[in-house]
Amino acid sequence: MTPRLPSTLAGVLVAAALTVAVVGSALAYFTSAGLGVAEAKVSKLTTPAITAATPAAGGTVSLTWSAATAPGAEVVKYYVTRDGGDPAGTCAVPAVPATAISCKDEGLEIGTHSYTVTAVWRSWSATSSTSSAKITIGPATHFTIAAATLTPAVSVADNLTITAKDANESTVTSYTGSHTLVFSGASSSPSGSAPTVSNNVSSGTPIAFGSNTALTFANGVASVSSTKNGVLKIYRSGPASIVATEGALTTTPPLELNVAPGTATKYTLAVQTPTPTVGAPNDLTIAAQDAYGNTATGYTGSHSIVFSGPAASPSPSSKAATVSDSAGNDVPIGTATPIVFTAGVATASGEDNGELVVYKSGATTIKATEGSITHTAVALTLAAGSADKLILTPATTTPVAAASNNLTLTARDAYENTATSYAGSKSIVFSGAEASPSGAAATVTNSAGTATNFGAATVLTFTAGATATRVLKLNKTGAANVAATDGTISTTAPVAFTVSTGAAARWALTSLAVSAGSIGSPCLFTCPVTALGNGGTVSANVSVTDSVGNTVSALGSGHTAKVTANGGTVTGGASLEIPATGPAVSTTSFTYTAPASGSFTNTITAAVLAGTAYTSATATASK
DSSP states (O other): OOOOOOHHHHHHHHHHHHHHHHHSOOEEEEOTTSOEEEEOOOOOOOOOOEEEEEEETTTEEEEEEOOOOOGGGOOOEEEEEETTBOOOTTOOBTTBOBSOSEEEEOSOOSEEEEEEEEEEETTEEEEOOOEEEEESSOOOOEEEEEESOSSOBTTSOEEEEEEEEOTTSOBOTTOOEEEEEEEESOOOOTTOOOOEEEOSSSSOOEEETTSEEEEEEBTTEEEOBTTBSSEEEOOSOEEEEEEEEBTTBOBSSOEEEEEBOOOOOEEEEEESOSSOBTTSOEEEEEEEEOTTSOBOTTOOEEEEEEEEOOOOOOTTTOOOOEEEOTTSOEEETTSEEEEEEBTTEEEOBTTBSSEEEOOSOEEEEEEEEBTTBEEEOEEEEEBOOOOOEEEEEESOSSOBTTOOEEEEEEEEOTTSOBOTTOOEEEEEEEESOOOOTTOOOOEEEOTTSOEEETTSEEEEEEETTEEOOEEEEOOSSEEEEEEEEOSSOBBSSOEEEEEBOOOOOEEEEEEEEESSSEEOSSOSSEEEEESOOTTOEEEEEEEEEOTTSOBOBOOOSOOEEEEEESSSEEESOSOEEOOSSSBOEEEEEEEEEOOSSSOOEEEEEEEEEESOOOBOEEEEEEO
């Protein structure tokens, strides 16, 4: 049995063991009974040594160092300082040491940088001597862009070369692999085609500006391979400043391009006004454009343009629309017209090189073509001119006497367009048709529907140049030439009518003669005879007429009249036969003789004896 040490000695031994552990490499162990056997080794935390500080392009330094040892083979941790401060990348910092014995510092500026490595074990630390690394190519600070051509044509491929550069314009060869760039600095074409750069996929997908575009860099440079990895296409002509951006990296300075337009494929037209008045000049501007809507500046000189769209004015004017050529000649629509272009644009100058005149009112379009060059039509709405004339349009020009004949009045301008500004209440005077034998004048109903005689003012309401349909009645058989005027404008030519006789309706007294006195007018259906005197005579034939006194014809056989009086005497009136053919006028006449003395007022009546019972006719004879 091992003798137990006195408690005082045991305490001394424990204290001695702890002291060795603190000041040197001491290993000690004790029994559970407090008895110990100790082997003393004096040790310390060794100092690490930097074995490599290797700089690389892009502002990185790779560090390695020897491992430090600690008493008891416990784990040692390390941290790195650069230029007296914290490093970056994978290198540990004092606040968070790590067990690794290598790291990579990143984001270094160009110049020489100093490093130390410090080993840490418990509260102990040991710092290496300083090692230096010189950075000659810093991190990428910007891109530069070069192009196969600085003057590409729209839609034509232009190969880009994009280089990652440091602050000293050195190529950052460590900038490699796939990077996501966003391009800007070029606009979409007028037709909406966005500029694109092909990405790094196998066939090179065109990616629109403003979207993420993956490009592959090798040794700091992204260059085109076949149709991928940087093929630029721009569709808008003119200047463009191309910039590529990835995060904080951008392009300085931008790539300045001047994009040329393509060849002319279509025309676009602009007009001085889309709402001209008929007959008024309207200057055209014609732009030749490429397939993407850019002005084709190479389209110059004289070109034979064929214009189309506007129709001729209404008949009888039938005046075709015209466009002036470069010499100032007015060329009808549809005929080749020499037009001079400058840098893709033709502009009217005075009366030359594109002055449009249209004579038909209403909506229309104007187009321009030359060969295979297409066009974009321009919509026009032509306003009619001021009222120049009145136009009468009857339902028929061969009406029956006294029959209703619908009549439309229209105010037209000088080119036969309806003069829509001619509106409101107008006083129209009609002329050119005589009264019938019975005295029935020709009439037109006014806006209130009242029949108004020719020669009197007929109040009509016009709406946008045309009245509602009115009712015309012509009462005299034969020709009538109807005209109208408001005192300022008139019909330019009367409307010729041929009026036919109406159906047989009345007996009439024709060729009436008296021996003395006067015959009132009209004298047909009712005839006043005054101051005839005693023994005076009235003689007349009997006829059959229509309702307004026009003598009918070919009445057929079996029509006979008789004439009677309620005073005086009638001779030859017992039976007056109407011919079967020709005018329906009796071949013989009757004679009325007034009383020989005294005052009288006698009524002479012609009525049916045989045949159709037409309305009778009368004459009143008085002393």
